[in-house]
Amino acid sequence: xxxxxxxxxxxxxxxxxxxxxxxxxxxxxxxxxxxxxxxxxxxxxxxxxxxxxxxxxxxxxxxxxxxxxxxxxxxxxxxxxxxxxxxxxxxxxxxxxxxxxxxxxxxxxxxxxxxxxxxxxxxxxxxxxxxxxxxxxxxxxxxxxxxxxxxxxxxxxxxxxxxxxxxxxxxxxxxxxxxxxxxxxxxxxxxxxxxxxxxxxxxxxxxxxxxxxxxxxxxxxxxxxxxxxxxxxxxxxxxxxxxxxxxxxxxxxxxxxxxxxxxxxxxxxxxxxxxxxxxxxxxxxxxxxxxxxxxxxxxxxxxxxxxxxxxxxxxxxxxxxxxxxxxxxxxxxxxxxxxxxxxxxxxxxxxxxxxxxxxxxxxxxxxxxxxxxxxxxxxxxxxxxxxxxxxxxxxxxxxxxxxxxxxxxxxxxxxxxxxxxxxxxxxxxxxxxxxxxxxxxxxxxxxxxxxxxxxxxxxxxxxxxxxxxxxxxxxxxxxxxxxxxxxxxxxxxxxxx
Amino acid sequence: xxxxxxxxxxxxxxxxxxxxxxxxxxxxxxxxxxxxxxxxxxxxxxxxxxxxxxxxxxxxxxxxxxxxxxxxxxxxxxxxxxxxxxxxxxxxxxxxxxxxxxxxxxxxxxxxxxxxxxxxxxxxxxxxxxxxxxxxxxxxxxxxxxxxxxxxxxxxxxxxxxxxxxxxxxxxxxxxxxxxxxxxxxxxxxxxxxxxxxxxxxxxxxxxxxxxxxxxxxxxxxxxxxxxxxxxxxxxxxxxxxxxxxxxxxxxxxxxxxxxxxxxxxxxxxxxxxxxxxxxxxxxxxxxxxxxxxxxxxxxxxxxxxxxxxxxxxxxxxxxxxxxxxxxxxxxxxxxxxxxxxxxxxxxxxxxxxxxxxxxxxxxxxxxxxxxxxxxxxxxxxxxxxxxxxxxxxxxxxxxxxxxxxxxxxxxxxxxxxxxxxxxxxxxxxxxxxxxxxxxxxxxxxxxxxxxxxxx
Numbered sequence: 001x002x003x004x005x006x007x008x009x010x011x012x013x014x015x016x017x018x019x020x021x022x023x024x025x026x027x028x029x030x031x032x033x034x035x036x037x038x039x040x041x042x043x044x045x046x047x048x049x050x051x052x053x054x055x056x057x058x059x060x061x062x063x064x065x066x067x068x069x070x071x072x073x074x075x076x077x078x079x080x081x082x083x084x085x086x087x088x089x090x091x092x093x094x095x096x097x098x099x100x101x102x103x104x105x106x107x108x109x110x111x112x113x114x115x116x117x118x119x120x121x122x123x124x125x126x127x128x129x130x131x132x133x134x135x136x137x138x139x140x141x142x143x144x145x146x147x148x149x150x151x152x153x154x155x156x157x158x159x160x161x162x163x164x165x166x167x168x169x170x171x172x173x174x175x176x177x178x179x180x181x182x183x184x185x186x187x188x189x190x191x192x193x194x195x196x197x198x199x200x201x202x203x204x205x206x207x208x209x210x211x212x213x214x215x216x217x218x219x220x221x222x223x224x225x226x227x228x229x230x231x232x233x234x235x236x237x238x239x240x241x242x243x244x245x246x247x248x249x250x251x252x253x254x255x256x257x258x259x260x261x262x263x264x265x266x267x268x269x270x271x272x273x274x275x276x277x278x279x280x281x282x283x284x285x286x287x288x289x290x291x292x293x294x295x296x297x298x299x300x301x302x303x304x305x306x307x308x309x310x311x312x313x314x315x316x317x318x319x320x321x322x323x324x325x326x327x328x329x330x331x332x333x334x335x336x337x338x339x340x341x342x343x344x345x346x347x348x349x350x351x352x353x354x355x356x357x358x359x360x361x362x363x364x365x366x367x368x369x370x371x372x373x374x375x376x377x378x379x380x381x382x383x384x385x386x387x388x389x390x391x392x393x394x395x396x397x398x399x400x401x402x403x404x405x406x407x408x409x410x411x412x413x414x415x416x417x418x419x420x421x422x423x424x425x426x427x428x429x430x431x432x433x434x435x436x437x438x439x440x441x442x443x444x445x446x447x448x449x450x451x452x453x454x455x456x457x458x459x460x461x462x463x464x465x466x467x468x469x470x471x472x473x474x475x476x477x478x479x480x481x482x483x484x485x486x487x488x489x490x491x492x493x494x495x496x497x
Numbered sequence: 498x499x500x501x502x503x504x505x506x507x508x509x510x511x512x513x514x515x516x517x518x519x520x521x522x523x524x525x526x527x528x529x530x531x532x533x534x535x536x537x538x539x540x541x542x543x544x545x546x547x548x549x550x551x552x553x554x555x556x557x558x559x560x561x562x563x564x565x566x567x568x569x570x571x572x573x574x575x576x577x578x579x580x581x582x583x584x585x586x587x588x589x590x591x592x593x594x595x596x597x598x599x600x601x602x603x604x605x606x607x608x609x610x611x612x613x614x615x616x617x618x619x620x621x622x623x624x625x626x627x628x629x630x631x632x633x634x635x636x637x638x639x640x641x642x643x644x645x646x647x648x649x650x651x652x653x654x655x656x657x658x659x660x661x662x663x664x665x666x667x668x669x670x671x672x673x674x675x676x677x678x679x680x681x682x683x684x685x686x687x688x689x690x691x692x693x694x695x696x697x698x699x700x701x702x703x704x705x706x707x708x709x710x711x712x713x714x715x716x717x718x719x720x721x722x723x724x725x726x727x728x729x730x731x732x733x734x735x736x737x738x739x740x741x742x743x744x745x746x747x748x749x750x751x752x753x754x755x756x757x758x759x760x761x762x763x764x765x766x767x768x769x770x771x772x773x774x775x776x777x778x779x780x781x782x783x784x785x786x787x788x789x790x791x792x793x794x795x796x797x798x799x800x801x802x803x804x805x806x807x808x809x810x811x812x813x814x815x816x817x818x819x820x821x822x823x824x825x826x827x828x829x830x831x832x833x834x835x836x837x838x839x840x841x842x843x844x845x846x847x848x849x850x851x852x853x854x855x856x857x858x859x860x861x862x863x864x865x866x867x868x869x870x871x872x873x874x875x876x877x878x879x880x881x882x883x884x885x886x887x888x889x890x891x892x893x894x895x896x897x898x899x900x901x902x903x904x905x906x907x908x909x910x911x912x913x914x915x916x917x918x919x920x921x922x923x924x925x926x927x928x929x930x931x932x933x934x935x936x937x938x939x940x941x942x943x944x945x946x947x948x949x950x951x952x953x
Contacts, residue, residue, distance in 0.1 A: 019610050019837055030577070030843035032850055036926040037857035042743060045852060046874045049714045051745045055617040057841035065837050066579060072603035073588035076595075080587025093500050094591050097545050102765075103581070106556030111567045112767030113903050114560045115895060121559030122766045125552075132539045147629035147768070148823035150810070161671065186810035186820035192671040195815045233526040263537050264524055270531045280823070288584075288827025289604035290594040290787065291627070292769035308667075331667035335570060335632035335660040336767025344552065351551070354542025357498035363520045364501055364508075370523055371511045387526045411599065420597050425811075442502035443511060474599040476800035481598075484792035484804040488781065490623045491613040492791075 007082065007448045008417025010473055016071040020492050023058035029065055056494060075475055076289070077419045083445050085372075087391045087422035087434025088181070088229055090259045090281035095352060098284065098345035107344060112336040116321045122340065123320035126312045129347045130296075136350075136358070137255070137275060138268025139298035143307045145338040149256060152276025152295025153187040153223070155308060158330040159274055159299060160221045160250050161191060162306035166328065171220035171249070177206055179230060179426040184223045184254060193220060200428055204230040204384040208239050215247050221274075225254040226267070229426040229434070230384055231369060231391035233260070241271025250274060258282040259438065260366060260390035263359030274299045279339075283346035294342035306330050310337070364439035365390045368446060372435055375450035379457040383429050390438075396431035399457065402464040406431045409456055411478070412470035416452035498542070559766075564928045565900040568878045568919025569710070570631065570658045570736045571767065572759045574847075575923060577838045580761045580831050589830060594787070594823075598802045604826065605801035608789040611833040618836070618844075619735070619753040620746035621775035625786040627829040628821065631756025632664040634772030635704060635734045637785045637819055638754035639665060640672070641774070642702035642730040644783050644818070649674050650699045652692070652729075656681045656709035658736055659908040665704070674701075685713035685870025685880070687720055696727045706734040707747055711917060712855075712878025713870050714744055721749035738832075739921070740876040742839075742848030752776045761835030762828055771828040782808060785819030847922060851877040854920040858929045862918065865937035869915060878919045880905065880912070885939050887916040893939070899932055 042050050060068075077084070084091035102108065110122050130142045146152040161170045174188040177198045185195045198214060201207040206224065215222075222244050227233045234240060244251045253267050253275035259282045261267070267275050279285045279294035287293075299307070309329045310322035322337075353361060366389050373382070373392040381397035396406040410420030410433075422434035437446060459466045471477050503511075508520070517523055524532065543551070565573060584590060588603060595601030595608075608626045615624035628634040639651055651669065653662055655678050662678075669676050679695050682688040687705055696703060703724045707715035717733060724731045733747035738759040747753060757771040758764075776784055782805065790804035810817040839847055859868050859879045869880040881902060883890060891901035902916035909915070920929065 016606075018606070018613075020613065023840070028840070028843060029838045030840070030847070032843075032846055032922065035850060035853055037853050037929075040849065040853045040856045042849060042852065045856060046714070046744065049745050049874045051741070051743055051845075054742070054841045054844060057614060057617055057844065058837055059840045059842060060837065062579065062838070065834065066583070068837075069583045069589075069607065069834065070586065072606055073583075073586045075600075075602040075606075076588040076592045076604055077597075077600035078588045079591035084591075084593065086593055089593055091591075091593060095500060097548055099585065099590075101549060101552035103763075104552055104556035106559035106561030107552070108763040108765055109561075109573065110559045110766040111565055111573070111764050111900070112571050113567050113569055114563070114565065114900050115891065118558075118560035118563065118895070118900075119766070121555035121557065124555055124558070128540075135538050147633065148821075150820045150822045151629065151633070154820060158667070158671070181822075182809075182811040182814045182817070183820050183822050185815035186813070186817040189815040189817075190668070190672075190820045192673070235526055235528065237531075238528065263533065265527050265531050265533055269533075270528075286590045286827065287593045289589055289592045289601075289608075289830065290826030291823040292629075292825045292828055293823035294769075331670070332660060332663040333633075333667055334664060334768075335630055335658065338767070339769040340766040341763070341769050348548050348552065351540050351543045351548050352500065352545070353498060355536035355539055357501075357542050358537060358539070360498050360501060363523075364503060366523045367508060367511055367515075367520060370515050370517070374515045387523070389523075389526070410597070414597070414600055419593070419600060439501055443507045471599050475602060476794035476798050477599055478795040479598045479800045479802045480792045480794070481802050481804065484790040484802050485807070488623075488788075488804055489791040490609075490781070490788055490804075491616045492609070 013074045014071040016068060018492050019058045019060060019068055020056060022060055022064055025059055027059045027061045029060060029062040082417060083437060083441050083449055084419045085421045085435045085437050087436040088256060090436060090438055092284055092438040093440040094284055094286040095349060097352065098348045101348050102341050102344045120319060123312055125343055125347060127320060129343050132350050133277060133296055133298060136262055137298045138266025140301040141304040141307060142296055142298045144296045144343060145308045145334055146295040146297055147334050147339055148291065148293035149276060149278040149295040150183040150187060151333055152297050153183055154190055155297045155333050156252055156274045156276055157187060157191040159303045159306045160252065162330045163303050164220055172218045173220065175214060175219055175222040177224065179228050179428050180223060180225055181254065181256065203386045204232050205234050206240055208236050211240060212243050215243050215249060217247060219249045221250040221252045223252045223254060225256055227257045227260045227389040230393045231388045232386045233389050237270045256281060257390060260362065262362045263355060264362050274303055279342045279346040284349040285342045285345040292339050292342060294339040308333050361439045368437040368439060368441055371446055372437055372450060376453055379454050380433060391434060391436035393429055394433040395429050396433065399460045400431055402460050404460045404464045404467045406433050408467040408470065409433065412456050412467040413452060414471040415473045418449060418452060563898050563900050566902050566918045566932065567900055569903045569917055571764050572737055572921055573764055573923050574739060574759050574921050576761045576763065580834045583834055584827055584830050589827065595803060598800065602800060605789050607830055607833055609791060609801050611829050612789060614836045615773050615775055618741040618746065619755065619775040620748040621753050622778045623781050624773055624775035625784055625788050627825040628772030628774060628786050629825060630768060630770040630772045631734060631736050632661040634754040634774050635661045636665045636668045638732045638752040638774050639702055639704055641752060641783050641785065642732055643674060645780060646701045646730060648699055648701035650701060651676050652695045652700055652703045653678050654687045654705040655679065656687060656711060657704060657706045657734060658710050661734060684873045685711045686715050686873060689719050689723065692720060692723050696723055696729055698727055700727055700729040702730040702732050704732045704734065706736060708737055708740050708744065708876040711870060711880050712875040714874045714876065717747045717749055737876060739848050739851060742844035743852060744876055757832040760832035762831050769825055769828050771825045771832050783818055785821050787824050850922040854922065854924050855879060858918065858920045861929060861933040865933065865940045877921055878917055880915050880917055882913065882915045883940060885914065887914055890936060890939060894932060894935055897931065899928065901932065
């Protein structure tokens with residue numbers, strides 16, 4: 001009999017309480033060197049401002065801390081363990097050389113205010129990454145300052161506003177397709193714009209006629225994700241850009257799905273005026289359980305004067321420096337220069353790939369998504385038959401007849417050893433299963449995934465309870481989120497242990 | 498390409514399964530005229546060893562092996578080695594936001610512990626799972642106060658980190674929120690008389706920082722009285738988190754906006770850092786950012802989930818409390834481990850060492866130059882006023898591999914030649930003595946003509 005390695009099996013792992021529950025007076029994990037200056041009388045130095053007690057802060061030893069966090073870590077799923085098919089999140093391999101170069105002493109300990117003369121290394125990294133990203137996007141200028149995608153969106157819309165204001169009228173509205181990420185409308189509101197919804201057509205793309213009728217001199221910009229959240233490339237992108245530009249509006253591109261385009265097509269070439277990138281998606285910086293991200297914003301030349309301060313410039317003596325004197329700038333969106341540690345990682349990724357590797361990466365990402373699409377056809381409803389790029393969206397329509405919804409299917413997938421796909425998004429697909437494999441999956445893992453998903457579909461037909469009660473193999477299952485929100489317990493207290 | 502796990506045969510077989518003739522078929526939705534027909538002009542594919550070499554070169558060009566007296570919102574503290582050991586575990590490093598609680602309990606429980614410790618240290622009741630950094634946390638805290646009070650005007654201390662102030666100005670501008678500034682008095686603290694005149698019944702909140710940008714500890718109670726008397730909220734920013742080990746937290750505040758970089762996060766040329774917002778329970782539904790809560794699973798077992806998501810953009814879209822989505826989870830984990838290592842006793846001892854080094858340095862500098870705001874309690878920073886341009890002094894120090902204090906004239910022209918010096922537990926007495934010696938030399942003589950190149 002051929003030996004088949006299944007994806008997952010049950011395995012003993014350790015229980016672990018909260019760190020506060022292990023604490024007892026007198027334990028310590030720290031040791032300070034002897035003081036080489038006189039001790040200070042804290043009461044005298046601080047007076048009434050002296051703090052006497054640190055409350056319930058823990059007291060534990062080093063081995064307990066190592067075990068505590070190691071045990072906790074084993075309760076997480078991770079890219080390092082297997083495919084993490086979250087649509088729209090681009091959970092690709094996070095190369096380890098990225099981590100190594102970021103921790104080099106001069107970069108890790110570089111102070112943001114150290115003189116420019118001894119910051120040439122960091123400035124060179126900012127400049128090189130900027131040039132690479134400008135080339136990749138086909139844009140003309142960039143800011144690396146935004147701390148994440150949503151802040152990139154905010155910065156992008158501030159640039160739009162600044163530019164239109166300089167033309168005499170900042171305008172009132174932002175058009176946003178109904179398939180967009182929630183950050184898009186939330187951002188527009190933060191920048192003081194009203195949000196107008198744009199309906200998708202039957203192919204899941206922007207309805208160009210609707211756009212033409214909704215576009216007018218009150219609209220500042222269209223925020224478009226391309227490929228959109230269905231994984232569909234907006235084929236009429238040229239027409240879309242033309243409609244926006246004809247009425248003096250701008251085309252903003254949410255670059256969340258740039259992993260489908262790098263090296264194959266450049267947004268700057270198809271009419272985009274301003275866009276953000278997510279370095280933590282396309283450029284392999286780790287998600288780290290929710291962050292940090294980094295959201296550079298690339299623009300066409302006419303928006304350049306409005307970029308946040310400072311920008312990196314080459315000085316007459318050949319060195320690099322920061323330029324703070326930018327009277328038209330929209331201002332600063334974050335202290336210092338952005339999430340520099342993500343810049344080193346993203347640049348190391350670009351260098352490891354080169355032009356050929358970046359292109360192959362994109363091709364593999366699209367190949368993987370289409371392979372999954374083919375593999376799951378028939379087992380799950382495909383609401384839009386439009387060709388898929390880097391991700392594919394199914395719906396739970398077939399399984400819903402048995403009372404099993406996308407979240408149940410996702411929970412059952414956990415038992416098969418996979419992280420769930422993205423559930424219930426985009427909103428235009430009721431019961432969506434949004435699957436993005438990325439380029440990092442070998443064929444074997446994809447086959448296991450397809451097999452798991454098909455097996456789940458069969459189970460639902462035979463016994464829906466299996467999915468409805470899933471997951472069956474995890475430490476905890478179906479946590480009570482309603483109770484958590486109704487009476488929030490947001491911190492440990494000695495009394496609730 | 499070494500990150501791509503497919504052979505040519507795999508690709509061939511997959512294309513065949515899909516029913517595509519070539520990979521180009523899959524890109525046919527992109528109009529042909531836009532498809533890139535050339536290589537991207539980025540560096541050629543490099544070997545790992547070449548990449549490491551390139552960055553090593555950049556590292557050497559970046560102030561490697563200098564002793565630094567810089568603080569000003571970014572602090573060099575010792576980072577226990579277990580921080581990197583633990584955060585390098587792939588299960589933390591390469592996991593996503595813990596939306597799927599069953600396979601994310603590690604991240605969720607650690608964030609719950611983080612929220613608990615931040616609450617303990619700030620004297621607040623609840624804390625969120627992190628914000629981008631101190632500047633955006635301060636800004637979001639102000640926006641939160643605006644929502645809570647239904648008022649729009651904001652009074653900001655001039656002794657707040659100037660870049661925090663700039664970020665707030667960027668956000669406030671488009672929300673129609675008038676900002677006014679209240680200056681500092683001779684003590685280096687917020688001028689309470691001026692504050693009294695500035696705060697009105699239209700004021701949503703007062704934003705101060707303590708220890709403030711000059712390292713001076715504010716009279717939080719005094720500021721709180723004036724603020725609350727007018728029905729406004731008090732937001733206190735903290736940019737030097739280690740101060741919480743020995744400085745009484747701003748318990749009178751309604752919202753604390755913190756930068757936790759000092760808790761084990763590398764300086765990293767300015768980021769990523771770790772902002773946090775902490776507040777009182779009654780305000781939690783207007784708090785931005787992710788929150789982890791304790792609950793039970795279907796069999797009654799304790800577990801943790803992301804909660805109160807109805808505040809957030811993915812549910813509420815344009816009506817959300819903020820557009821924030823990503824947080825700083827991995828950086829928050831660094832801070833979490835740091836706080837756990839030092840804990841109840843260590844954090845106080847660590848803060849005491851900072852205090853001792855700074856007291857010593859201020860005393861020594863004070864023998865040769867004027868230490869401003871002297872008499873007012875401070876933590877690990879102090880302001881030194883010199884006759885000579887601090888950029889000139891710093892250029893000279895740089896020749897001895899010392900980075901001097903941060904010249905304040907860029908942000909505070911009224912302070913002339915003053916510079917902000919910082920001493921953490923990493924500073925040695927001999928480095929302090931060297932810097933003081935060099936400063937004393939120039940202060941004793943006539944100001945040197947600017948013959949040498951000045952480093953900025």
